Amino acid sequence: MxxxxxxxxxxxxxxxxxxxxxxxxxxxxxxGTRVTLIESDDIPTVGVGxxxxxxxxxxxxxLGIDEDAFLRATGGSYKLGxxxxxxxxxxxxxxxxxxxxxxxxxGVPFAAQxxxxxxxxxxxxxxxxxxxxxxxxxGRFSRPIANGDSPLSRIGYAYHFDAGRYAAFLRTxxxxxxxxxxxxxVKRVERGPAGIAAVHLADGSxxxxxxxIDCSGFRALLxxxxxxxxxxxxxxxxxxxxxxxxxxxxxxxxxxxxxxIAERAGWRWRIPLQHRTGNGHVFSSRHMSEDEATxxxxxxxxxxxxxxxxxxxxxxxxxxxxxxxxxxxxxxxAGFMEPLESTxxxxxxxxxxxxxxxxxVGRPAAATVERYNRIMTAxxxxxxxxxxxxxxxxxxxxxxxxxxxxxxxxxxxxxxLALFHAGGRIFREADELFNETSWLAVLTGQNAPxxxxxxxxxxxxxxxxxxxxxxxxxxxxxxxxxxxxxxHALARLA
Amino acid sequence: MSQxxxxxxxxxxxxxxxxxxxxxxPRDRYSVVVIDDGTTGDGLGDFAPVIxxxxxxxxxxxxxxxEPTALVRATGGSHALGxxFGGWRKDGAAAFLSYGETxxxxxxxxxxxxxxxxxxxxxxxxxxxxxxxxxxxxxxxFALEAPxxxxxxxxxxxxxxxxxxxxxxxxxxxxxxPFADAQxxxxxxxxxxxxxxxxxxxxxxVLDCSGSSARIASRTAPAxxxxxxxxxxxxxxxxxxxxxxxxxxxxxVDAQGSGWTATWPLGGxxxxxxxxxxxxxxxxxxxxxxxxxxxxxxAMGAAAGLIxxxxxxxxxxxxxxxxQLIQLWPAERRAPVEAxxxxxxxxxxxxxxxxxxxxxxxxxxxxxxxxDVRSEPVLPDAIEAKRTLFAARxxxxxxxxxxxxxxxxxxxxxxxxxxxxxxxxRADALPLATIQQHFADHRARIIAQVRALPPYAHAxxxxxxx
Numbered sequence: 023m024x025x026x027x028x029x030x031x032x033x034x035x036x037x038x039x040x041x042x043x044x045x046x047x048x049x050x051x052x053x054g055t056r057v058t059l060i061e062s063d064d065i066p067t068v069g070v071g072x073x074x075x076x077x078x079x080x081x082x083x084x085l086g087i088d089e090d091a092f093l094r095a096t097g098g099s100y101k102l103g104x105x106x107x108x109x110x111x112x113x114x115x116x117x118x119x120x121x122x123x124x125x126x127x128x129g130v131p132f133a134a135q136x137x138x139x140x141x142x143x144x145x146x147x148x149x150x151x152x153x154x155x156x157x158x159x160x161g162r163f164s165r166p167i168a169n170g171d172s173p174l175s176r177i178g179y180a181y182h183f184d185a186g187r188y189a190a191f192l193r194t195x196x197x198x199x200x201x202x203x204x205x206x207x208v209k210r211v212e213r214g215p216a217g218i219a220a221v222h223l224a225d226g227s228x229x230x231x232x233x234x235i236d237c238s239g240f241r242a243l244l245x246x247x248x249x250x251x252x253x254x255x256x257x258x259x260x261x262x263x264x265x266x267x268x269x270x271x272x273x274x275x276x277x278x279x280x281x282x283i284a285e286r287a288g289w290r291w292r293i294p295l296q297h298r299t300g301n302g303h304v305f306s307s308r309h310m311s312e313d314e315a316t317x318x319x320x321x322x323x324x325x326x327x328x329x330x331x332x333x334x335x336x337x338x339x340x341x342x343x344x345x346x347x348x349x350x351x352x353x354x355x356a357g358f359m360e361p362l363e364s365t366x367x368x369x370x371x372x373x374x375x376x377x378x379x380x381x382x383v384g385r386p387a388a389a390t391v392e393r394y395n396r397i398m399t400a401x402x403x404x405x406x407x408x409x410x411x412x413x414x415x416x417x418x419x420x421x422x423x424x425x426x427x428x429x430x431x432x433x434x435x436x437x438x439l440a441l442f443h444a445g446g447r448i449f450r451e452a453d454e455l456f457n458e459t460s461w462l463a464v465l466t467g468q469n470a471p472x473x474x475x476x477x478x479x480x481x482x483x484x485x486x487x488x489x490x491x492x493x494x495x496x497x498x499x500x501x502x503x504x505x506x507x508x509x510h511a512l513a514r515l516a
Numbered sequence: 517m518s519q520x521x522x523x524x525x526x527x528x529x530x531x532x533x534x535x536x537x538x539x540x541x542p543r544d545r546y547s548v549v550v551i552d553d554g555t556t557g558d559g560l561g562d563f564a565p566v567i568x569x570x571x572x573x574x575x576x577x578x579x580x581x582x583e584p585t586a587l588v589r590a591t592g593g594s595h596a597l598g599x600x601f602g603g604w605r606k607d608g609a610a611a612f613l614s615y616g617e618t619x620x621x622x623x624x625x626x627x628x629x630x631x632x633x634x635x636x637x638x639x640x641x642x643x644x645x646x647x648x649x650x651x652x653x654x655x656x657x658f659a660l661e662a663p664x665x666x667x668x669x670x671x672x673x674x675x676x677x678x679x680x681x682x683x684x685x686x687x688x689x690x691x692x693x694p695f696a697d698a699q700x701x702x703x704x705x706x707x708x709x710x711x712x713x714x715x716x717x718x719x720x721x722v723l724d725c726s727g728s729s730a731r732i733a734s735r736t737a738p739a740x741x742x743x744x745x746x747x748x749x750x751x752x753x754x755x756x757x758x759x760x761x762x763x764x765x766x767x768x769v770d771a772q773g774s775g776w777t778a779t780w781p782l783g784g785x786x787x788x789x790x791x792x793x794x795x796x797x798x799x800x801x802x803x804x805x806x807x808x809x810x811x812x813x814x815a816m817g818a819a820a821g822l823i824x825x826x827x828x829x830x831x832x833x834x835x836x837x838x839x840q841l842i843q844l845w846p847a848e849r850r851a852p853v854e855a856x857x858x859x860x861x862x863x864x865x866x867x868x869x870x871x872x873x874x875x876x877x878x879x880x881x882x883x884x885x886x887x888d889v890r891s892e893p894v895l896p897d898a899i900e901a902k903r904t905l906f907a908a909r910x911x912x913x914x915x916x917x918x919x920x921x922x923x924x925x926x927x928x929x930x931x932x933x934x935x936x937x938x939x940x941x942r943a944d945a946l947p948l949a950t951i952q953q954h955f956a957d958h959r960a961r962i963i964a965q966v967r968a969l970p971p972y973a974h975a976x977x978x979x980x981x982x
Contacts, residue, residue: 503692
């Protein structure tokens with residue numbers, strides 16, 4: 023191998039494959055790297071979720087994607103957060119909003135002052151201080167408006183979109199950057215000194231590459247089939263192993279939020295798009311049959327369904343090595359966690375971004391590969407801990423939920439809960455995807471136990487803090503009136 | 517799907533109702549939604565920026581997880597052990613009505629009957645001397661954790677904020693836009709509430725907490741029973757005067773012509789409310805809505821009825837009405853049987869609260885001045901019965917759902933100078949010395965208890981430092 027990266031071969035053309043293709047095409051195409059994507063129209067893709075989180079905007083900016091064009095092409099809608107319904111007990115709900123909540127009060131983080139005031143009965147639930155949470159439930163949306171210190175200036179948002187259309191949209195973009203799509207089924211993987219030398223297709227063609235990106239989904243043709251990277255199973259922490267999905271007619275007035283509704287042995291999602299609504303039911307097959315889960319999904323769907331329900335079987339966990347030799351797995355080939363916090367697409371993006379910072383010079387150095395694997399393992403683990411928190415902190419009565427409440431939890435989460443219990447403190451790990459605000463929203467939304475509050479708050483009298491909180495709440499309420507409806511924001515795209 | 521219980525009035529009355537309902541109703545079946553009615557009042561008559569919160573609300577606050585010390589601190593409030601009445605009695609004596617118990621019965625005989633027995637032998641007895649709250653109030657002592665019944669004086673706005681926080685923490689919510697209009701069908705069912713942003717709400721029930729204007733109840737149940745013949749005061753005004761030093765731990769109410777002026781002391785200021793039959797001030801109309809619950813709309817607070825705030829009965833009646841509503845919770849919009857039971861209860865409760873005020877004023881005027889009643893209206897039967905029987909033998913016939921207890925009535929009549937001519941014959945069964953010993957022991961216990969208390973100023977300083 024010479025120093026230059028001459029060719030990148032991507033196997034699989036789902037969301038992950040085309041995200042990789044457009045990233046490599048745009049960044050390496052001009053340098054003369056040949057980017058090839060192999061996909062077969064005979065293999066259906068599994069859309070890895072249709073809801074996203076705000077970092078996707080960074081990814082799109084990096085790729086020079088126009089937001090309006092993207093939303094038009096993918097039937098997309100805006101998203102300001104996720105509403106968790108019935109996760110503590112039936113009837114209760116809370117929003118995990120994007121963006122920042124409140125502002126520091128007298129140099130002390132908003133979260134600490136809010137927890138103290140709440141302790142004294144002087145604070146309303148967290149959502150009232152978040153413009154994103156209020157707007158999400160009120161069906162309002164606006165992109166950030168430069169307006170000084172107002173929360174309108176820093177609205178945090180992401181999207182819902184049709185994963186199939188997104189792949190098609192990215193394909194068009196990729197092909198403009200010179201990415202070559204090769205239609206065909208992979209028959210055999212040819213090993214070489216660096217790891218993989220080439221893939222052989224059903225039509226007899228042989229496609230080589232310096233770097234192979236495995237986006238072949240759950241089959242993991244290269245990373246497992248050839249490289250035997252190994253699998254770390256997480257079903258102990260997250261026992262749901264099936265999902266059944268069905269599209270239904272679009273809402274007349276779609277809310278800019280994803281709904282996650284707790285069910286007897288799992289949860290349902292509801293994702294509003296412009297042209298349809300995505301519905302799904304994630305469940306544990308040990309607690310519920312596929313037929314029963316499907317019936318519950320259909321009973322919960324509002325409006326007419328547009329297709330037959332489709333069951334997806336999955337295993338929660340990740341590759342022991344995400345990168346092995348010259349092969350890197352992205353998307354479902356790399357690992358899978360249920361889309362409770364809309365992280366699937368983000369994990370593809372995160373893998374790509376780290377990979378682009380560590381592109382090998384010649385044969386991948388062991389240190390580079392190790393570092394990548396360490397980073398991705400940590401990224402997966404922290405998201406896992408965040409998801410487990412949702413399940414662990416519940417007061418529901420069903421056997422599935424009682425099991426979740428009493429089962430052992432990962433060490434990292436146990437530490438987070440212990441720190442929160444002792445004075446309501448939340449610390450973000452380096453590079454952790456979910457920040458203090460997200461943890462605050464979910465921990466308090468799930469009624470995580472907390473004793474007392476951070477003594478640093480006592481620097482100002484509680485009345486002063488309560489007044490500042492009330493002021494933040496008023497600013498949020500006023501700002502809300504400046505936001506047009508989400509339906510209006512979507513109509514503007516047309 | 518969950519059903520919506522709409523509360524019209526984002527004020528003290530509305531948020532108290534929201535907190536009570538959100539605490540009790542199953543969250544997966546009902547959503548409690550508060551709608552701003554566009555006014556700035558408290559929904560309880562808008563008399564003053566301060567409200568007296570009677571001891572009966574202690575349990576309600578505890579149920580919501582509101583800690584009393586934190587509440588007083590957060591609302592810039594103070595404590596009241598009772599009410600001192602100045603200039604009410606013809607003989608000029610001051611009188612004190614405490615929020616706690618007065619005396620203790622002996623062998624089943626009421627304390628005021630025992631007092632009658634002592635008075636017959638010429639022994640001077642003042643009932644208030646046997647109430648720990650009254651004695652503590654006189655010497656200005658009180659401790660935050662002392663087990664002595666007391667009311668609170670709270671600023672309305674921060675108190676509303678605390679209840680709002682509690683309600684929202686139990687799952688109640690408020691709409692983003694204020695109320696615009698209601699669609700009411702011919703049978704008085706509120707079909708739809710329209711908000712200013714075009715949102716429609718189809719409620720199971722509407723609680724009209726919009727104050728005297730009763731924006732929906734005035735349309736569904738317009739009939740109003742006027743009480744001005746007995747309660748001629750029809751206007752109030754407030755003044756806030758700076759005050760230094762620690763506030764006294766009680767309310768002062770001075771007679772002023774046909775009305776009165778109450779002084780609610782707070783740390784740093786006295787809030788004075790004057791209630792009069794003419795002159796300056798904001799008008800109000802004493803009376804009650806004949807049907808508080810009609811169709812699916814239930815009037816609460818001042819929308820249901822209003823009397824001058826001589827005693828803090830508005831919150832007591834509201835709380836008890838909410839408890840009744842929860843007991844009678846209907847399955848559908850049309851619930852005539854439940855409505856009838858509820859209306860009987862609220863009529864009794866409000867009339868009972870009214871009668872206490874009328875009786876107090878009548879007792880104050882009538883003491884030692886029998887016969888000078890030419891220009892006075894005939895008192896309602898229930899009051900006449902109580903007054904006559906009390907004057908004869910210290911007996912008090914009690915009626916259903918009255919907000920005041922027998923002992924409150926006895927203390928009030930006694931404070932106003934109405935002394936029974938005779939006492940319960942059973943009191944003669946006890947030796948005079950036994951009764952005297954009982955009185956002396958009770959008084960000694962009270963004095964010991966009060967001595968152990970710190971000055972109220974210390975309690976307030978502790979509160980500020982907490």
